[in-house]
Amino acid sequence: MNVTRRQFVKGGVAAFTVTFAAPEFLSDLARAQGAHVRNLVVLYLSGGNDSLSMLIPYNDPFYYSRRPTLAVPAGQVLQVGTDSSRVVLGLHPRLTGLKQIFDQGRLALIQRTGYPNQSRSHFTGTDIWSTADPNNAVGLGWVGRYLDSLPSPVDALVGWNTTASLPHVLQSAHTAVPAIASPSGYSFSSPNSGAEAAAERTTAVRIASHVPVDRPELAFVYGSTQGALATLDRVATVSTYNGSLTGAATYPANNGFAQALKAVAGAMVRGIGTRVFYVTTGGFDTHSGQNVVQTNGAYYNLMATLNDGLLTFYNDLRNQALLDDTLVLSFSEFGRRISENGSSGTDHGAASVMMAMGGRVNGGLYGTAPNLNTDPKNPTLENSAGDVTFETDFRSVYARVLDSWLGTDSVGLLGGNFRKTSLTFV
Template identity: 55%
Template sequence: MQQRTRREFVRDGLSAVAMGWAAPGFLSELARAQTGHSRNLVVLYLGGGNDALSLLVPYTDPAYYDRRPTLAIPADQVIDIGTDSTGHPLGLHPELTGFKTIFDDGALALLQRTGYPDSSRSHFRGTDVFSTADPDRPQGRGWLGHYLDTLPGPVDALTAWNTEQQLPRSLLANLVGVPSIPNLSTYAFSSPNSAFSLEEAAHSRMTAKRIVAHGATSARNTHVAFVNSTVQAAFDTLDRVGVVAAHVPTTEYPQTALGGALRAVGSAVASESGTKLYWVQTGGYDTHAQQNTLTGNYARLMRTLNGAVSAFYADLKNQRLLEQTVVLVFSEFGRRVSENGSNGTDHGSGGLMFAFGGRVRGGIYGRTASLEQRPDNPDLEYGGRDVRFETDFRAVYARIIDHWLGADSLQILGADFRHTGVEFI
């Protein structure tokens, strides 16, 4: 067997380690900052522009049925949840039976008419605006990334956890790398560009172990010492993710992508992974066609959402972990009041955000809009086609930042969005 030089050994080892992580800067986070159960935030993004009027239904407004003759949810099918602060009755989509359970527990807050001034009604810009919380600079650092940058170092490698393949802008930080872990069972030393086989992953890990062993006898070499500490930290993270993967939930999750993502998050919370932020994403909410009422695209979306969220809620409740968990759900905009000619709805403005958890003050927040299409209707905009936003989405972020994450919303959001009317936590 040909003798390998020390330079070749270190070079090959560095290559194996460098290819092992999908998130830039991940290996620079070398020390675990905290252990045990702590407050955590799960952000669930509904990509595509959720139709708020089909999820939270104003089923006593005649204009709702006039403007949606084929899409409106029948009043006798709506799950009644009471009234808003002005006495307008509201109900949930009939597929959201699990949401009704959470609402009855006092743990679900529904925040109506959220948005921002001069909504572009564009997927790309809307997503960037909600990601950065800055309509003037929507290409900058993410609001959650900004929060991560304010944490005292060293920041643990699993402080934030992205369940998607690609890092969302919301988690983009200047100082902290966030790992992307879309699949617990395959998370190992693998290329960010193409999946390694199990044999290749095992070979990479064996090579890394040899680096650690070699580094133990080469402490005076700065480069080898760095690799040694880096690989040790990588092993620690891999082992912790392995513990999460081995965890058995207390309830059965649906066999959907969203169900799998929330199952992973639930297992991470239960396994004391040390994670404070989780990002979960699901798509399909751009319902221009075949949205329909009790069947069709939107009913399918609601069924998927209800199944995954209900399992997650029950799992955490069974383990007494709800008190330390808040889930925030939103989309990049709402949809038009009137249906279009394809049994769907087009891009709108004001939407719906909601949150649930053991410390959430459940209820309906915000005034229900009158949907009557007349020029002087103050609840509508864009020629009466869209619901006008009433609560800036950054007020919801500010409430989360100040009252749950324990940070300074003025510093992170760059302005004062601490408004009344959103005291859901």
């Protein structure tokens, strides 16, 4: 971008939409003048979240009869009201932070999201949610395709993946998204020091610039090397970020998910130009000993990790006046079987609940809850009333995010019109 800082200031930065290729100073300056950017945080709940334990139809008698050891007693749920099918719902008792955010109207819960003939395989299922293509889930990720659609040059830090390896959802044809699990470990070592070390780094950067375009397999690795070297210095500025909160309210040290969100918030606060983030929290494949209700039970702890991470992130962003710039969108590869199994767990199921959180989110309950009646003809269930059947195609949720949040054309990126007018969560 061939403009000087002074020209921009004269023109009034706030009038401009901040673009991806914007130099770093512009982001800071524009933000100071009230311009908004649109950050997307994709959250993957790995393993297949048992959403019936997260958003609970606590007056459904079948919920209790089908889950004798796993059901949360009605008196313990955090009530969030009634959906459009007049089912009363409550959040898992450990989700007190999400309840606050819900009460502030900044958390949307989109029920029964899925797709036809939902895969019960972790791997195929994750591929499908990642590509938004149930028929051929081997292509690029839906967020990766979005990044590819941005006008070039795309900044090397446009995306930030907080896990060590590239998730399918971020796989793109042209945009290498850096994987930065920990900003403090993201630095360049050398066997030497001083001028010698600097010469090695200079050489590495120069070599990485000779991308062998006629050898695509090799060029891919060059892209990773280039991406790493181009982002080191900016990432280093994030490693010192500790959040705006103190004491017990700050990012819990023993919660890896919260620590990843701290880095995300740091990247936003430092204004290093990143717009798309990927975070994950795992352990949702609860085949046995799910222990939903017991303090420190397996699922209880999953909810604790999720709740504490998201609440801290939310409060931190609010303090930093970044909440309105941020949308968190969650997914999981499938929900789980309605009836508990013999090991006090649940097996792989079908439709699940997606979450959207952020300062511009229209919170509330979207879609309708399943009726858990075991009648095989129950239209909200499938697989002989064993699993929850989908009501909202997950691609309709993606379409809303692409169209209304990222300001692009979902039809082109998703390969079809999945828009659903009732999905007004953002």
